[in-house]
Each structure stands twice: as C-alpha cells, then as structure tokens.
Amino acid sequence: MNTWDDLEMELIKWSDQGVSATFWWRDDDAIDQTPALHRLYGYSRKYGVPLTLAVIPRDARLQLCTGSGVPGNLRLVQHGYAHVNHAPKSDKKSEFGLHRDLGMIINDVSSGLAILKKFPHFFPSFVPPWNRVDPDLYDDMLNSGIHGISTFGSRGNREPIPGLVQANTHVxxxxxxxxxxxAGVGLVCKQIIDHLVARRTKKCDFREPTGILTHHLVHDDECWRFLDVLFGKLGGHSAVRWLDGTEVFTA
Ligand SMILES: [Zn+2]
Structure with missing residues (x-):
C-alpha cells in the first residue's frame, strides 16, 4: 500500500530528472447525459484535466457531448459497439475476441465508427469492452479507420502494427x-506509483502516459472524493503533464 506522500516522492524524482510525468484520464461506458456524467465534466473543467470518454456507439445519444458544461478538452473514443459479451461462459467476457464470423466483428467496428463520427470531439480510437481485443483484428480495424487502441496494463509496443497507436490505462x-x-487510496496510489517507477526505470515503455481509468456510472462517494483529491494534487503539479485524447494517440 502507498500514500499520497509516496506519490509526491516519486514525482520529485521525475522533477529531479527534468522530465514530465505524463498522465491521461479515460472514463468508460458513457451513453447519455446523466447527473454522474455532468459531475465528471465538472471535475474536468474545475481541475483542467482533459477527459477522454469511451462511448458505447449503439446506444449513444448526441446530447451526451453537446450543450453547456461540456469541457473544452473533451475527446470521445469508441467503446466497442454494443458492450455485449460474445465469449462462451467458460471464458472471460469479450465483445471483440474471435468468437464470431470475422465479417460480423469488423462490421460492428465500422458501424460504431460511423455512428460516433457524427459526434463532436470524436477521435477514432478503440477501447474494447472489458479491455479485451484479439490483436488479430488490428489490421482490419486500421483499415476500417481506427487509429488508436486502448486496453489495460503497460503496452508492449507503441504501435502494435504500423499506424495503430496503443495507449493503455494502468490505474x-x-x-x-x-x-x-x-478500491482504496493505498491500492490506487500503489497502481499509479508502480507504473511511474516502471517507466522511470525503463522496465516498461517510458513514453506511455500513465492512464487513470474511471467508470462514472458506478462511482460511489469515495470514488468521487478520491478523484477530487487526485486532480487537486496532480491537476496543476509542476512535474505532471496531462495529455488529451488526441495527444495520447498521436504524440
Ligand atoms: Zn465498458
């Protein structure tokens, strides 16, 4: 378990080396404007932390990202197609494994993309539901117009195939x-610090920004309180640089 002080100590090491600790924030499962989404937008505006929102295309309502209150640095990305599990009961849940006919799978990618292209702030990156996708689909996804991919855990390569940039979440x-x-302050701070240390000591890709993953629709009070403190501490921290959803997949 770690504390806020441990996180501050780690960030001082980044400062001492003269490099910025890059972060990004991904929130999953948005479909509509709700009180929780409104609250999320408020955090992004209040702390100046860019929000990348993974939207489920099939059910998405345009009003989720229009009107007052939408943060200026908002980016939308594609969260699967319908957030439906196609894996057998014996496997972990997955919408984009190789459980169906390839044509059906890629059609879901393209249909979702076509829907979200009509939304302002959209950037063509793909977040597979449950963070699971079969890499054999990457070529077809790229050909469909997807230029970024995001799951969970340190990435292997910045570009798993040329032209498709991977930027994951780690927390x-x-x-x-x-x-x-x-999950608790100790455990969440530990996830942040573990990734920062692994980057700084080159045990994983130094350039991959540390990704904070949230799910606004299921946040309890403690989740919200934690984000308030996290963004309060790191929003304007001199050692930290927050990337928006375009920079994450192009920088
Ligand atoms: Zn999801």
Missing part, C-alpha cells in the same frame, strides 16, 4: 472483484 479506481466500490 483502476474500482475494486471489481470485491466491493465493486472504491
């Missing part, structure tokens, strides 16, 4: 296998 604030609520 999940929710304890999915236990309480399904906030």
């Amino acid at each position: 999940d604030i929710i304890d999915w296998h236990g309480t399904r609520g906030f």
Whole structure:
C-alpha cells in the first residue's frame, strides 16, 4: 500500500530528472447525459484535466457531448459497439475476441465508427469492452479507420502494427472483484506509483502516459472524493503533464 506522500516522492524524482510525468484520464461506458456524467465534466473543467470518454456507439445519444458544461478538452473514443459479451461462459467476457464470423466483428467496428463520427470531439480510437481485443483484428480495424487502441496494463509496443497507436490505462479506481466500490487510496496510489517507477526505470515503455481509468456510472462517494483529491494534487503539479485524447494517440 502507498500514500499520497509516496506519490509526491516519486514525482520529485521525475522533477529531479527534468522530465514530465505524463498522465491521461479515460472514463468508460458513457451513453447519455446523466447527473454522474455532468459531475465528471465538472471535475474536468474545475481541475483542467482533459477527459477522454469511451462511448458505447449503439446506444449513444448526441446530447451526451453537446450543450453547456461540456469541457473544452473533451475527446470521445469508441467503446466497442454494443458492450455485449460474445465469449462462451467458460471464458472471460469479450465483445471483440474471435468468437464470431470475422465479417460480423469488423462490421460492428465500422458501424460504431460511423455512428460516433457524427459526434463532436470524436477521435477514432478503440477501447474494447472489458479491455479485451484479439490483436488479430488490428489490421482490419486500421483499415476500417481506427487509429488508436486502448486496453489495460503497460503496452508492449507503441504501435502494435504500423499506424495503430496503443495507449493503455494502468490505474483502476474500482475494486471489481470485491466491493465493486472504491478500491482504496493505498491500492490506487500503489497502481499509479508502480507504473511511474516502471517507466522511470525503463522496465516498461517510458513514453506511455500513465492512464487513470474511471467508470462514472458506478462511482460511489469515495470514488468521487478520491478523484477530487487526485486532480487537486496532480491537476496543476509542476512535474505532471496531462495529455488529451488526441495527444495520447498521436504524440
Ligand atoms: Zn465498458
């Protein structure tokens, strides 16, 4: 377990080396304007932290990203197609594994892309539901117009295939296998620090920004309180640079 002080100590090491610790923020499962999404937008505006919102195309409503309150640095990316599991019960949940006819799978990618292209702030990157996608689909995804991919855990290569940039998340604030609520300050700080240390010591790709993953629709009070403190501490931190959803997949 780690503390806020441990995180500050790690960031001082980045400062001492004269490099910025890059971060990005991805929130999943948006389909509509809700009080929780409004709150999320408020955090992005208040702390100046760019928000990348993974939107489920099939059910998405245009109003989720139009009107007042939408942060200026918002980017939308594609979150699967329908967020439906196609894996057999014995496997982990997945919408974009090789469980179906290839044509059907790629049609879902293209259909989702066509829907979201009509939304302002959209950038053509793909976040597979449950962070699972079969890499054999990457060529077809790229040919469909997808230029970025994002799952969970340190990436292997910046471009798993030429032209497709991978930028993952590394910090999940929710304890999915236990309480399904906030995972706790100690554990979440540990995830942040572990990735920063691995980058700084070149045990993983130094250039991959540390990705904070949230799910606004299931946040309990503690999740919100944590984000308030996190963004309060790191929003304007001199050692930290927040990337928006375009920079993440092009920088
Ligand atoms: Zn999801």
